[in-house]
Amino acid sequence: MIESAFEHAGKLLVYWAPHVLVAVLIFAGFWLVARLADRAIQRVVGRTRLNVLVVALLSRAAHFTLIVFGVVTALGTLGIDISAIVAGLGLTGFALGFALRDTISNLLAGVLLLVYRPFDINHHIQVSGFEGTVINIDLRYTTLESPTARILIPNSKLFTDPITVRKT
Template sequence: MLLQMDADRAENVPDQTPVKAAEGARDPLSAGEQMWNEFRADLWEFLPWLAAGVGIFLAFWLLAVILRGVTSRLATSRGVDRSLGRLLAKGVYITLIVTGLIVGLETAGIDMTAAIAGLGLTGFALGFALKDIVSNLIAGVLIILYKPFDEGDTVKCGGFEGVVKRIDLRYTFLENEGDDIFLPNSKLFTDPIVVKGGTSSPDMRPEMAAENPPPPPA
């Protein structure tokens, strides 16, 4: 009787081993399914906030486009200088776009405070790399505000001469015998220039005359 029971136990042992191996093989699959389910749940929870953030940004973008046109038309109707009007319109547009981007990202759940803090060193390096662009932007704003020359004036600077067609934030566009000349604003603001025309600000004329004295009589 005992021998018969031992034989039965011996027959049952090999049958249990594959079952345990199969159970062990199913564990990684269950973990993968659990990770996928968690990711899918988080994604479905995040999508409404992402859609809300995109909607807010698009609303700010549409508002920026509308207000840019309104600002430009108001500046023209009030007799504001065209370059200054473009500067004001562009400032309104950029301000609303940046605001919409920040609000949209915050709505989507992205902590902009931590992101801005993390960009401190990166922003310093980026600012150093873009120092020429920044100097042109600042010079463009100062040129538009102080108006050492205006559109329609003939300007000579650093061997380049032409009629001013447009003053932008980064460049001043000249035309000379059909050729387009793009002069960086920083060069126009720091280098001596000769202005031929009577439309620029009279307050700047004495300074220009001092920087560019007339040639001595022959």
């Protein structure tokens, strides 16, 4: 009985070892490509005028996407039906996108503001009844300094509402 269990385990090992090895090699390949893509994006985009936050966001997005593709491809190599996984990822992405639409809107507007630069640090702007000097632009908010307060304006507001820019 024990001998037959070992014999069965040996057959399983002989059958699965090459599949697992190929899956690990595929994932390692995607991981390596993700690392190279990180460096390439930072090198190429770093030469442009893009903000460091935008470069980091692009780099992370590419890295995450490649790793997910690597996991799904490796699982497919093992014979796992990945159609349910892909459908689940799609539904999860849709649900997260819907739930986080305001946050995602602010992030995308922040990226576009950092890329197109309609105003910069130390510019005096007026938007949606708020006025002040820009002291910080990040991916979610732009911070204005006024004589009476520090104002955080969501980037989606800056991207959709008219802005008056006075360079100082």
